[in-house]
Amino acid sequence: MTTYAVTGATGRFGQRAIKYLAAKVPASDIVALARNTDKAKKLLPTDITIRQADYNDAEQFTKALQGVDRLLFISSVPGGPVPRAQQHANVLAAAERAGVSFIAYTSFPHADQAEVALAADHKATEKAIAASGIKHSFLRNNWYLENELSRLQAAAAGKDFLYAAGDAKVGWALEREYAKAAANVLAATDTKDVYEFAGPARTYRELAAAIAGDFEIKSLSDADYQAALIAGGMPAKLAGFAAGGMQLIASGILTEDTTDLPDVLGHELTPLPEAIQEVLK
Numbered sequence: 001m002t003t004y005a006v007t008g009a010t011g012r013f014g015q016r017a018i019k020y021l022a023a024k025v026p027a028s029d030i031v032a033l034a035r036n037t038d039k040a041k042k043l044l045p046t047d048i049t050i051r052q053a054d055y056n057d058a059e060q061f062t063k064a065l066q067g068v069d070r071l072l073f074i075s076s077v078p079g080g081p082v083p084r085a086q087q088h089a090n091v092l093a094a095a096e097r098a099g100v101s102f103i104a105y106t107s108f109p110h111a112d113q114a115e116v117a118l119a120a121d122h123k124a125t126e127k128a129i130a131a132s133g134i135k136h137s138f139l140r141n142n143w144y145l146e147n148e149l150s151r152l153q154a155a156a157a158g159k160d161f162l163y164a165a166g167d168a169k170v171g172w173a174l175e176r177e178y179a180k181a182a183a184n185v186l187a188a189t190d191t192k193d194v195y196e197f198a199g200p201a202r203t204y205r206e207l208a209a210a211i212a213g214d215f216e217i218k219s220l221s222d223a224d225y226q227a228a229l230i231a232g233g234m235p236a237k238l239a240g241f242a243a244g245g246m247q248l249i250a251s252g253i254l255t256e257d258t259t260d261l262p263d264v265l266g267h268e269l270t271p272l273p274e275a276i277q278e279v280l281k
């Protein structure tokens with residue numbers, strides 16, 4: 001018998017990954033790891049095991065991982081009181097102590113080479129997992145289409161589609177597609193060390209062209225983009241953050257050319273116009 005565990009099980013990605021995993025392996029072999037077990041009981045299938053595991057408590061995490069063979073280690077959300085790098089170190093230390101034999105870790109595109117701040121924790125975590133000697137797969141997820149929700153909503157409502165990433169390309173795919181791929185890798189016996197999971201590389205103009213409706217597509221400079229967001233009612237701090245995201249994408253860091261995602265899913269990705277409709281629902 002193989003026991004599978006998933007961290008961050010009450011989160012968006014964790015819930016989806018568990019749902020897909022439960023379709024592939026017996027529910028009785030699945031352990032959901034959550035800091036809030038009451039929440040987990042409400043959200044997750046009743047026939048899986050739920051154990052308390054706080055990223056900030058390596059000892060508790062070690063107990064929670066007892067008997068676990070294969071771990072889906074979903075990266076923590078940055079910005080909390082304990083640095084994400086420390087939380088990830090706690091999870092890895094717990095996995096080593098508990099004798100976990102395989103880790104699938106959700107990472108960042110080309111994390112080993114990426115120099116941007118957003119990738120730093122992923123780079124360090126990948127390095128530490130590799131150094132641990134535990135067999136692993138790095139699931140380097142590109143951008144979720146869901147990240148573009150406000151832009152898609154604006155365009156669908158006839159407002160301008162604004163962006164500031166020029167002709168840089170992004171490998172958008174649906175969050176559920178990344179989550180299903182993660183579950184497939186966890187349940188597989190023959191895995192690669194690195195998956196660059198992404199949809200087809202597309203520009204923002206190509207994304208906009210797939211949205212149904214009548215609206216204008218505007219490619220702006222950084223400053224004009226930020227000013228337009230503020231004029232539209234966004235607080236200056238958030239507008240600065242959004243512009244920073246655009247700069248990151250403009251650098252080309254999300255340009256990808258692999259078929260890892262459809263290969264692991266075993267089918268084509270959702271066509272873009274349909275995927276957009278799904279996000280807008």
Ligand SMILES: NC(=O)c1ccc[n+]([C@@H]2O[C@H](COP(=O)([O-])OP(=O)(O)OC[C@H]3O[C@@H](n4cnc5c(N)ncnc54)[C@H](OP(=O)(O)O)[C@@H]3O)[C@@H](O)[C@H]2O)c1
Nearest residue numbers: 008009010011012013035036054055075076077142143144
């Ligand atoms: N590539 C992309 O485009 C993209 C887009 C979005 C997110 N992400 C990344 O994907 C990862 C997962 O995101 P998500 O959307 O699933 O986030 P989410 O929905 O906010 O879920 C976060 C999960 O982490 C749990 N958590 C928070 N602090 C914890 C702690 N101290 N100990 C144990 N668990 C803790 C939360 O538990 P509670 O339910 O108790 O709060 C929840 O289960 C993150 O690293 C995020 O940055 C990537």
